[in-house]
Amino acid sequence: MRRRLFASTLHLVAQKGPAATSIDDVIQAAEVSRGTFYKYFDAPETLFDQLALVVAHEMVLMAEPAVVQLKDPAERVGTGMRLVIHLAAANRSVAGFVVRLGWPSGADMPALQEFVQRDLKEGLRQRRFTEMPIRLGLNIVSMTVVGAVHAMLAPRAPRDFAEQAVASALRALGVEPQEAKRIATMELPSPHPLEGGLMVPKLPTRAAKRPAP
Template identity: 50%
Template sequence: MATQDHRPRVAAERRERMRMRLLSTAVRVGAEKGPAALTIDDVVVGAEVSRGSFYKYFPSTDALLQDVGRQIANELVCMAEPLVQGFDDPAERVAGGIRLVARTALDKPVMAAFLVRLGWPDVHSEDMLLEFVRRDLSAGIRAKRFARMPITLALNIVAGSVIGAAHCMLHPDCEPDFAEQAAAAALRGLGLDREEAKSISTRRLGTIQWPGNGLFAETLALAD
């Protein structure tokens, strides 16, 4: 019986570990100096690799940051999806998503700082996280839970609430319920009245279970 060759699998695992190391280094450095100021030298020094190793994975820092954005979006969606999909109401799903992502500032401040420094998302992109929000906003507009408006406007309302909340919650003097306040403000912007928006935004919400692998885990491990 032929012995199975494990070398391709081992090589693939090694490549993925290096890719995640470069991504997590970009997050840590980008959280401090801003993604726009990130250089290849910052990444290779922080990750303790050669420039040649960097170029095996990414042709530029722009390509690296695009991969970081996709990875963060994918992980946030995978972690938030099981919690917000427990709600039938699109307004509850949108509010829950805002609260969960904003709370990243408390649980994973390095990741949140990077997202804040990354700035306003391109709401016309096919980013997985934006698609996740777009789905619920579209459902809410169709069901007349939200006011009729262009979907790009609705996305900007939600994105602004998330970024603003995360920015505030990175500071120790921020109100402990700021994520709920931001979610309520977003729902009012989407057309709900003040009392219902507040009620929805303060309902019991589960806690994200952070996985033991992936970009969040790798970034935390390198920060220790």
């Protein structure tokens, strides 16, 4: 039942935005009673906040098994960003939701703290990245993801926009331009499917191939 409420809300918020999505909209779309809604959530805002965490958590967990195979922390960060961006682009409701509600902060999201922060810290330790506060590094990563997803919702988004965005983020983290481009155009591994997840673990065909120069 909780998943049904999440799935219905995901589509509604992607289409209408959180401010225009009411409890009545959610219970009608999910075909549940008002009492059932309040059994799980005390207000629409609570539902939105929890759903944002679930969506972000799922994307990170789907990317992590592929990312962890890479030894270089810069490659991990770059590949993780690309996987999340392309996963969202392949799931339009997820993309619309992420754009409208943004990306949860690391403090609220254990997976972001555990995996992304791990790779940023290792990149700083190995001097792959310029010395900076971890929070700034997390902001660069999360804002790049949200901005790229937003841009890729446009009908005529550049074919390699995700790769351009990731290369820019890597440069902001301190990676040399040519190295950033190399990492951002590496062959993209497949995401890991999650049983009972809200997203289809399939990337667009174009995402799995290196963009043409």
